[in-house]
Amino acid sequence: MATFTVVIPFYQKESGILRRALKSVFEQSFQDFDIIVVDDESPLPADVELQPLEEAQKSRIKVVKQANAGPGGARNTGLNNVPASTRFVALLDSDDLWLPHHLQNAYDTMTRFDAECYWASMQASDDFYYHFGMAELEQQEGGTRLSEAPLVIEMPDLASVMLKNWSFLHLSCMVIGRPLFENVRFEPSLRLAAEDVLFFCDCILKANRTLLCDDDGATRGRGLNIFHSIDNQSPQFLRQQFNTWIALDTLEQRFAARPKDVASIASYKNTTRRQALWSQAGLVKRRRVPDLSLLARWAVRDPGLLRAAFELGAGKFSRAGR
CATH class of the missing domain: 1.10.287 (Helix Hairpins)
Known part of the structure; x- marks a missing residue:
């Protein structure tokens, strides 16, 4: 039994990417979690990638294999396999990394304020220039401050704010409670596009409370990402x-x-x-x-x-x- 289940969709060609993401999970200050890795018919199988891990770490990881269904389909499979005892699901892309206090901040915030949906900020980087954090969002849109350290805000109409510009939201910074992970799913047919935006919107609309934390929860990694190889000259x-x-x-x-x-x-x-x-x-x-x-x-x-x-x-x- 664990407070958090971490869901990681996996499709990579380069060795070490998944182990790097898992290292950031195992280095969390909050340690009450288990992990589901969904091997989405990855060119580099998840089992091969996990072989060098210690047995104690492997025992906390469940690998679910499936025919390739894209990132939304893989995340749905992960959500469908969450144990009955789990309280929160934390999403992490296999080419991203968590910062050490991500789960602790999520747990403290969601339990203190009885929230079902939570986002941390994504750490700023040159190649992710269009994303911005929750403090900047507060400057632009206002909101109610619930906490100063870390800075936690609540937006009265977050769905409308998101529709104007959703660049303050990222899947690897998202945590959801049981009412959401039992009932909300990604649209897998939108496998090259905005399935995450639909999921964000549905979670916001169904949650009793959604909170935003300015502390960085994750940072961009360097691995295979479906968008990295798709530009306006790509066949896709x-x-x-x-x-x-x-x-x-x-x-x-x-x-x-x-x-x-x-x-x-x-x-x-x-x-x-x-x-x-x-x-x-x-x-x-x-x-x-x-x-x-x-x-x-x-x-x-x-x-x-x-x-x-x-x-x-x-x-x-x-x-x-x-």
Whole structure:
């Protein structure tokens, strides 16, 4: 029996990445945890990666193997295997690292204030420049301070704040209580895009209380990440943008009765359309064939894609005529 179950989805090619993440777990100041590693048909099997660990550490790790289902599907499998005695689930990507007091801060905050959802800040880094911490969020959006050391804040309408810019939230800094990990799941079909944003939103809406801690909970590691190899010239980029649009469209339906939130989501959807179209125009410019089949599927579901294509084309001709 353990207070925390740590869920780690695993898909890596490079040796040592998972052991490094686990080292950061075993170095936590709060030691009442067990670990579930979901081997998502990893090119480097989790069993091989765990062989050098001490037996006492191995005894705290359960490896669940499955056919490749992507990060959302792997996290769902982890959540489905959480022991009945677990009180909290802490999520950690296999290429990230926890800072030593992450679990202690989460436990103290969630038990003191009876919270079901918790995020710490992600440690700042040059390659993760768009993320920002909870103190900066407080400066931008206000909120109620519940604690000074560490700084803990509560936002009265966190879901709406998140929809404007969710760059203060990260999965490796997230902890959830039993009412959430028993009932909320990732959408595995969105495996290259915003399944985490949907999960964040659903947890916030279902939690009795969500708290944000400014202390850094995790830092970015250096391992294989599906986004690292996908840019606007990648064959997977259009699929990623389409899945992102689907996630945003699902969010828009959840917030249909809240016009300001719908406007925020609509702006993100238009950005997604433009990025997708520019990527395919780039393929044509490089004399490569765009993915016409996926573009057609997208256009059937989303007439806004054709409107965005017209606007981009009109803008190009306008600039050319100056």
